[in-house]
Amino acid sequence: MATVTAVKNKRSSRSTIALKLLMALSGLIFIGYVLAHMYGNLKAFSGQEAFDSYAEHLRTIGEPLLPYSGLLWIIRIVLLVALAVHVYAAYTLWARAGKARTTKYAVTKRVNSTWSSKTMRWGGTALLLFIVFHILHFTLRVVTPGSNSDSPYERLVGSFEIWWVSAIYLVAMAALAMHLRHGTWSAAQTLGLTNTASARRNANLLGYLLAVVIAGGYSLIPVFVLAGVIS
């Protein structure tokens, strides 16, 4: 006869599923952000004038209600909070998964795991490192390969003309595609939106669509800089 153990903390908001919900919701914020960010980046195809004035416009949106760069700072704070939540939930659940099986199998055979699902944790860690590099590169201008011009367009082109800078960004976009593929599906599942077979199929398709559109859209820029189309 099994004995019932008293559960100390019964609050559902402290459960593993609540952590997953936090991860899903913060992930949705990121999806919205990368779509908007990609839209701005693609202005590079319209030339220096369009790109630089868009960048400047981002800083003057909402004036005079908001101070200069006010909206950008609001977005940055939202993103930082979302990132902290996302990373905290991910590493907490990662550690928990490790403790749930301390004795490993001698033989394992995964039959139903997508490549993207298997790379969520290390791929996510790689993306975290990329985000740090990306901010040091274009936002804080601590790392300035190619160009440290005050024109964002010149910094963009100057950087991506260096093959290894483009390579870093392209690899990161591949990692982002994988993360979005499984992340979109997983978020839909965690939010309880996939209660039928067709809803599950749609969530999976949306994952592929977002992965291709977002990672593909961003990748166009270094590729076309390297090809000399954007110069």
Place this chain on the structure above:
Amino acid sequence: MNLTLKIWRQQNPADKGGLKTYELGGVSEDMSFLEMLDVLNEQLNETGEEPVAFDHDCREGICGSCALMIDGQAHGPEVTTTCQLHMRSFKDGQTITIEPWRADAFPVIKDLVTDRSAFDRIIQAGGYISANTGSAPEANSVPAPRDKATRAFNVATCIGCGACVAACPNGSASLFLGAKITHLGELPQGQPERDGRVASMVAQHDAEGFGGCTNIGECTAACPKEIPLDVISQLNKDLRTAIRHGH
């Protein structure tokens, strides 16, 4: 058929344990996997070695006792329980590795036998409906929509074998939990306790030390009853609703 078996041997929970290799001949392809182990144990008895301990009961795929990790797959390569798996699914001369379920919430008692009472405690935490005793109520007085009744019945086929946990890279019991939550939550009789049920069962699941779900889907592939992944979505939805209702 001749087989090489690598079987996990562990005297007791405190023993470190390890894989031990056995050669077994004269295996018929019509034998079930458990009958093959019975033959091995007869051979071990004759040589004076202690037989391999493994869980089994009904041997007809409905009790959920037989829990073996066979070549890295819970219940082996077919969509069924170990007892309903036959040796024709293997090749002559094959090496088969047999391990117990690996999850810290399912500690090994001996050899291939694990203590799965964590599942019993999860059920005790809320996997039931409270009904007054006495004469049975008139069945037709509580209408259940057909599609909901069908879904409830489909997921009620979960036998609690633990293959989902065994196959999950995170050692999560979400598919099991989801099956129970969906089964009871789809029916009118399950409504009064719906929020409390999911809150208590999830809390017990976490307290037992199972991992969190990453929606990979190894569980549903291993499930001998083919419980679909949407029960986990249902579980998440029910918990989200319970949180909104103050749990």
